[in-house]
Amino acid sequence: MxxxxxxxxxxxxxxxxxxxxxxxxxxxxxxxxxxxxxxxxxxxxxxxxxxxxxxxxxxxxxxxxxxxxxxxxxxxxxxxxxxxxxxxxxxxxxxxxxxxxxxxxxxxxSARGPKFRRKLPRPLAESDARAMIATVAEDAAEDWIRARDEAVVTLLYGCGLRISEALGLPATAHPLPEVLRITGKGGKERLVPVLPAARAAVARYAALCPFDLTAGALFRGARGGALNPRLVARVMERARTVLGLPATATPHAMRHSFATHLLNAGGDLRAIQELLGHASLSTTQVYTAVDAARLMEVYARAHPRA
Incomplete structure (x- = not known):
């Protein structure tokens, strides 16, 4: 062509x-x-x-x-x-x-594009997000792999990282600091606070990991190479089947859950934009639509039409 x-x-x-x-x-x-x-x-x-x-x-x-x-x-x-x-x-x-x-x-x-309805993110409920973290590690045959899977999903939810950002962390990032410098899409850098639970989860994994973590990727596959994101997706697929969660419960849904739960707790939209690394506030504003959509669902269940 x-x-x-x-x-x-x-x-x-x-x-x-x-x-x-x-x-x-x-x-x-x-x-x-x-x-x-x-x-x-x-x-x-x-x-x-x-x-x-x-x-x-x-x-x-x-x-x-x-x-x-x-x-x-x-x-x-x-x-x-x-x-x-x-x-x-x-x-x-x-x-x-x-x-x-x-x-x-x-x-x-000046040309205008076709109109379309933006798909809303599908976050997990807070209880489901916590259950996902606890369940992803259940199927692993080895202790260090269980600790690894739990640490990865904890970072996705606790820090709002993309899967590529979590798996792109170098071994030198351990022990995790209180604030991580993340390079996201387009090489844009942002600072992300790291919860104690996330630091502890990564520390448990690093203590059990059988491979040298002085260089290379922080998260390793079974043979020592960098962990493939598809493996994380598969682990979450099995976990959501166990938990009875929908197919939308993916690694990226943990990032959506991070943003939605922060907003529900009164988080500032601009601050959430910075934490997620969104270039435009309009991208982050979609989470306000999620919040409103959930409110309407609750209202509809509480006040069904006759």
């Missing part, structure tokens, strides 16, 4: 992705997603315009061509959420190109 794209547009895309990587510190997953989205857009234009377009044409694409592209994407099965992300990538790329080349990209930059 990239062979259809004019060389100037292809070079501009690569320059933009390099800018995102080097200047903005974008994560590799983000770069791959944006690269695929914009490549699809550029290839569509090559077929739609039927000519080898230049950068001025690319920046000045009218609304009609944007609508044709979006209709094409929906026609091949792209959902509203994915299309909105693709349009966001196209707008960002076009805005960068227009600024670099001194071009007018008003039509593209």
């Amino acid at each position: 990239s062979l259809l794209i004019p060389p100037a547009a292809r070079d501009a895309l690569q320059a933009w992705l390099t800018h995102l990587r080097v200047i903005d510190g974008a994560a590799e997953a983000t770069l791959r997603a944006y690269g695929a989205d914009v490549t699809g857009w550029l290839a569509f234009l090559a077929g739609h315009l039927g000519e080898s377009y230049g950068l001025k044409t690319l920046a000045g694409v009218p609304h009609a061509d944007l609508r044709a592209w979006m209709a094409h994407e929906r026609g091949r099965g792209l959902g509203a959420r994915s299309l909105a992300r693709a349009l966001s990538a196209v707008r960002q790329f076009t805005g960068w190109l227009a600024e670099r080349e001194g071009l007018d990209a008003t039509a593209v930059l």
Whole structure:
């Protein structure tokens, strides 16, 4: 598909992705997603315009061509959420190109994406989150693996870490300090307080771990390599079956639970944003919707309609 794209547009895309990587510190997953989205857009234009377009044409694409592209994407099965992300990538790329080349990209930059309902996080109840931590360790054959699994899930819930952040901790992070410096998405750093229970859980694991923890990853697999996140997901799958919890009780749900329970306890939304490492407050505000949705569920059960 990239062979259809004019060389100037292809070079501009690569320059933009390099800018995102080097200047903005974008994560590799983000770069791959944006690269695929914009490549699809550029290839569509090559077929739609039927000519080898230049950068001025690319920046000045009218609304009609944007609508044709979006209709094409929906026609091949792209959902509203994915299309909105693709349009966001196209707008960002076009805005960068227009600024670099001194071009007018008003039509593209003012384009609106499809509306979609944002999925609400599915946190666990506080009792279920505690039960999950206690249950994940039950199936392990060895004491150190039981301690490891409990320590990982405790960090997810107690510190609101992403699974990649917890498993990315180096061995030198032990013993855990009272405040961890975490590097999250896009290389963004944040400071996260560590509860005594989390420090104690990691200390128990480190004391039992049969591998050298002076270098490498803190959390190890059975053969000594870095622990695979899929193994944590499997342990939680077994635990949620035992506990009768829904399929939404995943490692990421522990992070959602951390944020929701803090909010329920009166936590400040800005502070929770910082703890989670969200770039935008609007991302964190989804937890207020979760709180309101739960309140309505309780209300509906207490006051059923006749």
